[in-house]
Amino acid sequence: MSRIIVARLPLQRIFLIRFFRLFCLISMASGSAAAGDRYSPVPEGFIPVPETVIRGKKDSVRVAAFEILDHAVTNSEYARFVKATGHAAPYHWEDGKIPEGFEEHPVVYITREDADRYTKWLSGQDNRIYTLPTPHQFEVAARAGKRDGKYYWGDAETPLKDNLVNFDAAGNRSYDRWKEFLKPSKWGLKNDWGLYGMAGNVWQLTQQGQDPQTSTFKYRIETDYDLERTLTGGSWARSKEYLACGMTVSQSPALRAPDVGIRLVRSPSGINWAPVRRKLVGVPTRDGHIALSWALLDSDKAGGGFDIYRIESGYRASDGFRINPAPLKAGTSFVDKGSFSPGKRYQYRIVRVGRDGSEINRSEWAGVTFDPGKHAEVATFAPIYHAPGFVPVFGDLDGDGSPDCVIRLSNGNVETSQDPGKPVQIEAFTSYGRSLWRKDIARHENIFGSASNCPFNVWDMDGDGKSEVITLLQIEDKNYVAVLDGMSGKLKYKHVWPEMVSDFSKSSTRIQMSIGYLDGINPAIITQTGIYENEVITAFDANLNHLWTFNSFGPTNGSGGHKVEIADVDGDGKHEVVYGTTCLNWDGSMRWSIYRQHPDIISVQDYLPGNPGLEVFYLVESSIHAGAYLVDADSGKILWKNNREDDARWSHGHAGWTADIWDGSPGMECVVNRQGHNDRNFVVFSAKGEILQEPFPAGCFPFEWDGDDTRELIWNNGAAIGNWNGKEVVEDKSAQPNPIPNSTLIYTADLYGDFRDELVLLTKTQDGNSRITVVTAPYAIDKAFVTPSGDLYYKLWLARNMGGGYRSIYDTPYRKAEE
Numbered sequence: 001m002s003r004i005i006v007a008r009l010p011l012q013r014i015f016l017i018r019f020f021r022l023f024c025l026i027s028m029a030s031g032s033a034a035a036g037d038r039y040s041p042v043p044e045g046f047i048p049v050p051e052t053v054i055r056g057k058k059d060s061v062r063v064a065a066f067e068i069l070d071h072a073v074t075n076s077e078y079a080r081f082v083k084a085t086g087h088a089a090p091y092h093w094e095d096g097k098i099p100e101g102f103e104e105h106p107v108v109y110i111t112r113e114d115a116d117r118y119t120k121w122l123s124g125q126d127n128r129i130y131t132l133p134t135p136h137q138f139e140v141a142a143r144a145g146k147r148d149g150k151y152y153w154g155d156a157e158t159p160l161k162d163n164l165v166n167f168d169a170a171g172n173r174s175y176d177r178w179k180e181f182l183k184p185s186k187w188g189l190k191n192d193w194g195l196y197g198m199a200g201n202v203w204q205l206t207q208q209g210q211d212p213q214t215s216t217f218k219y220r221i222e223t224d225y226d227l228e229r230t231l232t233g234g235s236w237a238r239s240k241e242y243l244a245c246g247m248t249v250s251q252s253p254a255l256r257a258p259d260v261g262i263r264l265v266r267s268p269s270g271i272n273w274a275p276v277r278r279k280l281v282g283v284p285t286r287d288g289h290i291a292l293s294w295a296l297l298d299s300d301k302a303g304g305g306f307d308i309y310r311i312e313s314g315y316r317a318s319d320g321f322r323i324n325p326a327p328l329k330a331g332t333s334f335v336d337k338g339s340f341s342p343g344k345r346y347q348y349r350i351v352r353v354g355r356d357g358s359e360i361n362r363s364e365w366a367g368v369t370f371d372p373g374k375h376a377e378v379a380t381f382a383p384i385y386h387a388p389g390f391v392p393v394f395g396d397l398d399g400d401g402s403p404d405c406v407i408r409l410s411n412g413n414v415e416t417s418q419d420p421g422k423p424v425q426i427e428a429f430t431s432y433g434r435s436l437w438r439k440d441i442a443r444h445e446n447i448f449g450s451a452s453n454c455p456f457n458v459w460d461m462d463g464d465g466k467s468e469v470i471t472l473l474q475i476e477d478k479n480y481v482a483v484l485d486g487m488s489g490k491l492k493y494k495h496v497w498p499e500m501v502s503d504f505s506k507s508s509t510r511i512q513m514s515i516g517y518l519d520g521i522n523p524a525i526i527t528q529t530g531i532y533e534n535e536v537i538t539a540f541d542a543n544l545n546h547l548w549t550f551n552s553f554g555p556t557n558g559s560g561g562h563k564v565e566i567a568d569v570d571g572d573g574k575h576e577v578v579y580g581t582t583c584l585n586w587d588g589s590m591r592w593s594i595y596r597q598h599p600d601i602i603s604v605q606d607y608l609p610g611n612p613g614l615e616v617f618y619l620v621e622s623s624i625h626a627g628a629y630l631v632d633a634d635s636g637k638i639l640w641k642n643n644r645e646d647d648a649r650w651s652h653g654h655a656g657w658t659a660d661i662w663d664g665s666p667g668m669e670c671v672v673n674r675q676g677h678n679d680r681n682f683v684v685f686s687a688k689g690e691i692l693q694e695p696f697p698a699g700c701f702p703f704e705w706d707g708d709d710t711r712e713l714i715w716n717n718g719a720a721i722g723n724w725n726g727k728e729v730v731e732d733k734s735a736q737p738n739p740i741p742n743s744t745l746i747y748t749a750d751l752y753g754d755f756r757d758e759l760v761l762l763t764k765t766q767d768g769n770s771r772i773t774v775v776t777a778p779y780a781i782d783k784a785f786v787t788p789s790g791d792l793y794y795k796l797w798l799a800r801n802m803g804g805g806y807r808s809i810y811d812t813p814y815r816k817a818e819e
Helices: 013-029 075-085 112-126 135-143 175-181 792-800
Strands: 003-006 046-049 052-055 060-063 066-069 203-205 230-232 248-250 280-284 290-294 305-311 333-336 345-353 359-363 366-369 377-381 390-395 404-409 424-429 435-442 456-459 468-475 478-484 491-496 511-516 524-529 535-540 546-552 564-567 576-579 582-584 590-593 599-605 615-620 627-632 638-643 656-659 669-673 682-685 691-696 701-703 712-715 720-724 729-731 744-749 758-764 770-775
Touching: 046 135, 052 135, 060 135, 066 135, 075 112, 135 230, 280 345, 280 366, 280 377, 290 345, 305 333, 377 404, 390 456, 390 744, 390 770, 390 792, 404 456, 424 468, 456 511, 456 792, 468 491, 468 511, 478 524, 511 564, 511 576, 511 792, 524 564, 535 576, 564 599, 564 792, 599 656, 627 669, 656 701, 701 744
Parallel strands: 435 468
Antiparallel strands: 003 052, 046 066, 052 060, 203 230, 230 248, 280 290, 290 333, 305 345, 345 359, 345 366, 377 770, 390 404, 404 424, 424 435, 456 468, 468 478, 478 491, 511 524, 524 535, 535 546, 564 576, 576 582, 582 590, 599 615, 615 627, 627 638, 656 669, 669 682, 682 691, 701 712, 712 720, 720 729, 744 758, 758 770
């Protein structure tokens, strides 16, 4: 038997009853549209319920304060929703009208989807969050402060014998006789808080909030209610056993029944239940703890802090217990040193605390399975086909605020390859690794033999909070630019892909794609067809209507790069297109070109302190122009260069990156090689073009790990980390960002949790199959910065990196703390 403790209010029942009745009278007298107006969309009769702790034999559950409707929603109340929205009327209504005499009876024959749309509509009407109750909320409200008892009124069966509860005592009631047995919503016995029908008459739909990662259901989960099954309270068609307090049963979310209704709960006045999209991640540590980190948002005000709540369950039906004794004010990470059981699931929520100590907003729940063997591992994405050649791109497909993963599978379609007999495919996954869909994209002969010519981006094109997948797609024998629904892979829009103009060198068959905001408001799709000769740059709107085409057939031909950069170079709010060593205006007209042909590396950032606006860094491959260049992004003026005119060793600028890795030189450093694919001799340039070190160790890449003023460097696939001091790279032997042996680093990015980078790795299963694994920092630091993944340009980079062109490295040249 559970014990219920009502917290923060006296337990004397008489006081609670008087308090709640007085509250309701005040609310009704206030004349608010939500509670007092009979024509308000919101039903009348909400009762406040205080914070409560349910003490069980093994575990305790905290239920935060809420308000609950004192009756099951009636047909007349539900009719307001149907009339206002055009939503389908319940099955039992005759010609869309309530059966005569049943206006105040519970609305029945509705599904989980109906209930979900109804509560969301109410939330939009009243500026509060309306939901179905959890089983814990229903039990707390039903017991009305009592601790024990089989039924909400206690153990006595007198109310059952006195016909005060509507149930099937004789066991002979059938669904086709529902009109005979269904009672009005405000019929029969009320509990001590004035709630009707907390046992019998109609089952109440409740929501358990199952962590989707714990579900054994293998197919995609598209809605919040896909996994919801629980009913509680019993009904007119069931026996007295189902009337017991806390009793729940299961029913498919799409079933309709004449003995199932709904009751509403809502957030208390002044309390915001709307979750904030704040990235939160937890991972096991080697020493038996769970490390947490979360995002600092632009909207967070200085001087506040954070509380952390934990549930020890695979369900999110309670509110958890706070695990920090006081609000955390230093950093956005924490190590929970509680007692954890291997294999058990734990849920965490972050709540922002204001300067006055009040809790302001809360994150979504994030689940962690405690498995010390998966030290630092956030997620694993395992495609159904396991051949090598994975390209992962991250974006929010399901709208939950966490990055999902879309993987392009080459299936042997690689440059200069023989036709493997399998098409290039795309497989999409949720943030926790559940496969959503897999789709054939194009065959060998349609993509010039290489999966690299199947560019794809992941971006929200229609503003609904869920990303689409934008990709080249072969349909029959033609290639199209296609927009696919992110959750299902279904085709939404298509347009014939621009034709390749020429391929005289047999290597111009490179195809790229990016997303940008050409008008400053709406997302557009920019494609590049061709790279070394005659590039065709084409722009489409979100619905794939053609906007413009730029043909690079004159002096700028051959200037394409391995990716299309997007930037507002003149500060007018509209994005320009930087394709290789040429820049186009937002309308497709040419803005400038440095006429240096093809670059292998291109990046647009604020590199040079003192120079207003942005700069473009180029590492040019083309032999005659090979070199490093820094160019003013607005005018195209070359600010400095170091090419074969300055140094005869330049023959093929191929590999490099830019980042702020040393505080001894202002701006960002540029690390490049001079002599092609096999050149291991790298050189470091300052933002002003000065050579700072040569040679520089090959195989190092910038990485955000500890929140200091400069980026760290990682090598050996992230197994080693260190810092450059202006003369040499000094290894930090106490740290190992990549804990997975024999894994390959694909790239690093801020994907989950706080501002620190995660590592995206290619790993192997025990049977040798390939998969993508993401790992994060498994320890806390006392620093907090707004996450770069909240920045538009960073998100656009994530949307295309590796998918829209070659892999690149993004470095944010500034840090933004809370304001």
